[in-house]
Amino acid sequence: MTIHRRLSVIALAIVLATPAMAQLTRTAEIKDIPLRGNIHMFMGAGGNIGVTTGVYGNAVIDTQFAEMVDRIKAAVGKLDSKPIGYVLNTHWHFDHTGGNEGLGKSGALIIAHENTFKRMATKSAIKDMKLEFEPSPAAALPKVTVNDTGTLRLNGHTVQMMHLPAAHTDTDVMYLFAEANVVHTGDVYTRLSYPFVDVSSGGSIKGMIAARKKILSHVNADTQIIPGHGVLSTMKELADTIPMLEAVEKRVAASVKAGKTLEQTLAEKHTKEFDAVYAPRPDQGDVFVTRIYNELAGK
Ligand SMILES: [Zn+2]
Structure with missing residues (x-):
């Protein structure tokens, strides 16, 4: 029994470490998915990127990793010869902002929620x-931040920025291309996987x-x-x-309330x-329940 329990704990530790390790694959070819209104979705390493190009400036929503900057520039360059003028971040996480520095140095204006600035400007952690x-x-x-909402006018698009409070993080912004009817949700929505709620x-x-x-x-x-991750x-x-x-949530809350x-x-x-x-991996239900349990039990 003791040995079995110890093995379970070790197994759980490996399970919890795996998502972080998986995200450490920092390079990949970019796959360009054309969407409506000359908007594009780039898939590569890290979070999905939204792209608009045109006469009023080329913009990317999220920047994956530093190692991806040259590939992002090349992929945008195939659509429009101008440099990337704007970086819009959905939230502060490293797999969505890793290319900010490289693109910022090339002259892109970086826009995000105020809390993204605060978390990136100081020492921060993803405890899970x-x-x-x-x-x-x-x-x-x-360099430009919003708190609740903002509006960008880019290449004929009205791009509405809307803060989604205390969701995946406290830095989340969704971007809605109003006329084209395209949305980038950031990690508030990841397709066909349990969400990661970063309580820290x-x-x-x-x-x-x-x-x-x-x-x-x-x-x-x-x-x-466009989800934060997935097609x-x-x-x-x-x-x-x-x-x-x-x-x-209801089931785990009941378990916590019952003192389990x-x-x-x-x-x-649950x-x-x-x-x-x-x-997609059999352990992910337990990882999700563990995170909700820890949040609701205040661990
Ligand atoms: Zn994230």
Whole structure:
């Protein structure tokens, strides 16, 4: 029994370390997915990138990793010969802002939520992944910030920035290309996987659910949804996650309220009927429940 328990703990530690390690693949070829309105989605290493190019300036939403900067520039260069004039960040995480410094040094104006500036300008951590970050260099930091909402007018697009409070982090912004009906959600929505709520960055499971409902209120069946990670998505796929999140949150909350330990809570298999869709790896249901448990139990 003792040996078995110890093995379980070791197994869990490996499971929790895996997402961070997976994200440390910092280079990949860029795959360009053309969307409506001359908007593009780039997939590579790290978070998905949204792109608009044209006469009023080339802009990217998120910048993956420093190692990807040359590839991002080359991929945008195939669409338009001008340099990248704007970087828009969905949130502060390293796999979405890693290329900020390189693009900032090339002259891009970086725009993000005020909390993205605050977290990048100081020593920060993603505790769940055991990652710590030194303050970012000045070139990487947002130069224009918003708190609640903002509007950008780029290449004929009205781009609405909307803060999604205390969701994946406290730095999340969604970008809505109003006329083209295209949205970049950042990591508030990752397709066909359980969400990562980074409590150490001000995220919360309740805020995550509220944020997805807010995104839903701005989209329709035709909206092209760029998720933080994963392939292009739809309103239906996003909507389908809401009952799943609400059910799992409610169940874990009941376990916490009943004074159950994490081990007892995991044994209840609260994600069981959702794992076929949202757990590409079999451990991910337990990782998700562990995070909600720790948040709600204040661990
Ligand atoms: Zn993130």
